[in-house]
Amino acid sequence: MNDKRDTQRQNVMKAGTILFGGSVIDCLIRKMSVGGANLEVESQMGIPGSFDLVIEAEHSNHHCHIVWRKARRIGVAFD
Template sequence: MDETRIAPRRRTLKAGTIEFGGGGIDCTVRNLSQTGAALEVVSPLFIPDRFTLFVPSEQLKRPCHVVWRREKRIGVTFD
């Protein structure tokens, strides 16, 4: 598979929170770059298309939107 991302992603395993509507859903950040991330979640069903990703260990809080969804993973790009 050819790499088509703008920025290379680095593999990681960090706790994060998908924040929207005054609440949040826990997630695990599986890879991360300057332009986006892949997130592992219990279920992607009730996650909106746009939200804020918060990763305390990276001091990261970025608005983003979903670009793909698969079983227990979602891919996002930062706005």
């Protein structure tokens, strides 16, 4: 398998929030690494190419950009 990631992603299943321009969208963080994450959303409609990802359980906020999109999944890299 040809994996382009620098670090291995771990299964996490954590609640997250996508924030951009005053909008808030809930998501499920399915996998995460130091450099990025795999997010599941109800719909990708209106989600821009970059946004803040807030993970309340970790008290963290990551600015990220979208690397790929598939159906209800979004792959992001942390900036």
